[in-house]
Amino acid sequence: MKETKGERRLFASKEFTPRFSEVDSMSIVWHGSYPLYFEDAREEFGKKYGIGYLDIFGNGYYAPLVDIAFQYKKPIIYGMQCRVDIYYRPTAAAKIIFEYEIRDIKDNSLCTTGHSVQVFMDKNYQLMWMNPEFYENWKKEWKVTE
Amino acid sequence: MKETKGERRLFASKEFTPRFSEVDSMSIVWHGSYPLYFEDAREEFGKKYGIGYLDIFGNGYYAPLVDIAFQYKKPIIYGMQCRVDIYYRPTAAAKIIFEYEIRDIKDNSLCTTGHSVQVFMDKNYQLMWMNPEFYENWKKEWKVTE
Amino acid sequence: MKETKGERRLFASKEFTPRFSEVDSMSIVWHGSYPLYFEDAREEFGKKYGIGYLDIFGNGYYAPLVDIAFQYKKPIIYGMQCRVDIYYRPTAAAKIIFEYEIRDIKDNSLCTTGHSVQVFMDKNYQLMWMNPEFYENWKKEWKVTE
Amino acid sequence: MKETKGERRLFASKEFTPRFSEVDSMSIVWHGSYPLYFEDAREEFGKKYGIGYLDIFGNGYYAPLVDIAFQYKKPIIYGMQCRVDIYYRPTAAAKIIFEYEIRDIKDNSLCTTGHSVQVFMDKNYQLMWMNPEFYENWKKEWKVTE
Numbered sequence: 245m246k247e248t249k250g251e252r253r254l255f256a257s258k259e260f261t262p263r264f265s266e267v268d269s270m271s272i273v274w275h276g277s278y279p280l281y282f283e284d285a286r287e288e289f290g291k292k293y294g295i296g297y298l299d300i301f302g303n304g305y306y307a308p309l310v311d312i313a314f315q316y317k318k319p320i321i322y323g324m325q326c327r328v329d330i331y332y333r334p335t336a337a338a339k340i341i342f343e344y345e346i347r348d349i350k351d352n353s354l355c356t357t358g359h360s361v362q363v364f365m366d367k368n369y370q371l372m373w374m375n376p377e378f379y380e381n382w383k384k385e386w387k388v389t390e
Numbered sequence: 391m392k393e394t395k396g397e398r399r400l401f402a403s404k405e406f407t408p409r410f411s412e413v414d415s416m417s418i419v420w421h422g423s424y425p426l427y428f429e430d431a432r433e434e435f436g437k438k439y440g441i442g443y444l445d446i447f448g449n450g451y452y453a454p455l456v457d458i459a460f461q462y463k464k465p466i467i468y469g470m471q472c473r474v475d476i477y478y479r480p481t482a483a484a485k486i487i488f489e490y491e492i493r494d495i496k497d498n499s500l501c502t503t504g505h506s507v508q509v510f511m512d513k514n515y516q517l518m519w520m521n522p523e524f525y526e527n528w529k530k531e532w533k534v535t536e
Numbered sequence: 537m538k539e540t541k542g543e544r545r546l547f548a549s550k551e552f553t554p555r556f557s558e559v560d561s562m563s564i565v566w567h568g569s570y571p572l573y574f575e576d577a578r579e580e581f582g583k584k585y586g587i588g589y590l591d592i593f594g595n596g597y598y599a600p601l602v603d604i605a606f607q608y609k610k611p612i613i614y615g616m617q618c619r620v621d622i623y624y625r626p627t628a629a630a631k632i633i634f635e636y637e638i639r640d641i642k643d644n645s646l647c648t649t650g651h652s653v654q655v656f657m658d659k660n661y662q663l664m665w666m667n668p669e670f671y672e673n674w675k676k677e678w679k680v681t682e
Numbered sequence: 683m684k685e686t687k688g689e690r691r692l693f694a695s696k697e698f699t700p701r702f703s704e705v706d707s708m709s710i711v712w713h714g715s716y717p718l719y720f721e722d723a724r725e726e727f728g729k730k731y732g733i734g735y736l737d738i739f740g741n742g743y744y745a746p747l748v749d750i751a752f753q754y755k756k757p758i759i760y761g762m763q764c765r766v767d768i769y770y771r772p773t774a775a776a777k778i779i780f781e782y783e784i785r786d787i788k789d790n791s792l793c794t795t796g797h798s799v800q801v802f803m804d805k806n807y808q809l810m811w812m813n814p815e816f817y818e819n820w821k822k823e824w825k826v827t828e
Contacts, residue, residue, distance in 0.1 A: 461603050
């Protein structure tokens with residue numbers, strides 16, 4: 245994760261060990277588990293900064309994922325101790341963007357990178373073209389500037 | 391599945407092939423996938439007899455699983471062609487009970503057996519102690535007698 | 537969990553919060569997630585007592601689940617803090633039997649009960665009718681008597 | 683899917699209906715299910731063109747996903763009839779690249795787009811920098827030119 249000068253980055257981390265049921269017949273974690281690890285990271289971030297699913301719901305919105313990508317750098321093997329790091333990437337758009345890194349705790353080597361983009365919908369499934377007020381307030385509170 | 395004399399049995403069947411992501415490092419389907427196969431069978435049954443999740447929802451109810459069990463007879467291996475059979479088991483209780491069998495299509499041998507029990511809840515999460523009217527009507531329509 | 541007089545019980549516990557992706561459209565954890573929570577409990581037990589999947593593999597065996605059942609007592613809701621407790625149930629058979637309880641940490645109320653049965657297979661997929669030697673040694677080490 | 687003039691495209695299609703367990707509390711399919719739908723599409727493609735997981739294994743290789751991305755265009759709702767289309771994208775690199783589209787069968791509207799990249803590993807987990815011979819033969823057989 246490249247740090248830009250003067251940038252204040254919001255982030256969270258969560259340690260995990262892959263489940264036996266998450267590995268395939270080569271004992272490697274199946275790529276379809278990465279969205280789960282990313283989700284765990286978002287929940288950790290949400291708890292830390294008060295912007296979890298229930299906070300968003302409580303304000304009358306829903307924030308579906310509209311774009312997700314991940315790149316596999318090194319296999320995650322059953323028995324490894326891992327850590328997923330999540331970074332908030334500021335944007336002027338009415339979106340929530342996160343970047344992710346999964347690392348092998350033993351040597352801090354990078355296993356997976358990725359990102360996700362969420363938009364806001366109201367409870368009638370209408371897409372929001374501008375940030376909801378509660379989210380603008382949250383950005384001010386955390387001094388997030390894009 | 392033991393057939394009782396004179397009993398009219400409602401049932402449905404669905405063919406499937408296990409997904410690569412459903413097998414473990416021994417190339418055997420992970421047992422945690424069985425609830426998915428059973429769910430697919432219930433949906434097939436629901437479509438055939440007009441008693442699917444959306445039918446139940448449309449009548450104001452929700453039918454959570456409260457009891458599920460499965461027994462493994464023979465491993466399901468990646469590449470096998472399988473079939474899940476679902477049988478409706480009549481009961482006087484305010485419950486929906488199904489029995490399941492998963493078979494290897496090649497020789498009809500039995501891989502898995504199981505059952506599930508569902509109850510009715512209304513949309514305020516209140517458990518129903520008697521069958522909802524729509525379900526009583528459904529039982530009459532299909533001449534289900536316990 | 538009924539304690540039998542004089543019985544020495546091996547057990548482990550793991551705290552968890554359900555994932556957003558594990559709840560259904562009623563905000564209740566889908567029952568198909570219970571096998572995952574039980575798996576997490578077995579891994580915790582395996583680490584605590586040296587009888588995890590990799591220990592079993594390392595000794596040349598595989599221990600597939602052949603029987604699993606769970607009963608739903610109270611819904612697990614998104615946002616709840618939960619704990620899964622796992623208890624080892626001694627048996628003379630060539631099996632590993634566990635009992636499980638999932639509780640709401642807030643008031644210790646019981647959400648789910650269940651059990652699982654595992655058998656031993658060697659790496660040629662042959663079922664073992666007697667306990668492998670390493671498992672007999674493990675039982676002696678932990679003074680497990682059935 | 684833009685058709686390039688004169689290009690011969692290999693593709694496959696599979697119809698599906700989302701499972702109840704795949705929707706979230708807004709009755710929308712959880713994005714983490716998309717990798718499963720893409721996997722189903724790859725299996726369909728593999729069967730149609732003789733390049734499935736078991737074919738690759740049988741030739742001594744493994745083809746892990748190293749890059750996957752999907753974009754959400756329109757929600758997939760419980761009860762919808764859908765179709766996933768998979769297109770093979772020729773490349774000179776030692777990779778297998780697929781593009782995906784998920785459509786609502788009712789009006790053929792586009793719900794999701796995506797792509798995946800696979801590399802070849804031998805059974806000692808060594809990455810292949812050139813295409814394995816069996817894959818070069820497969821490309822010739824199907825007249826795939828990049």
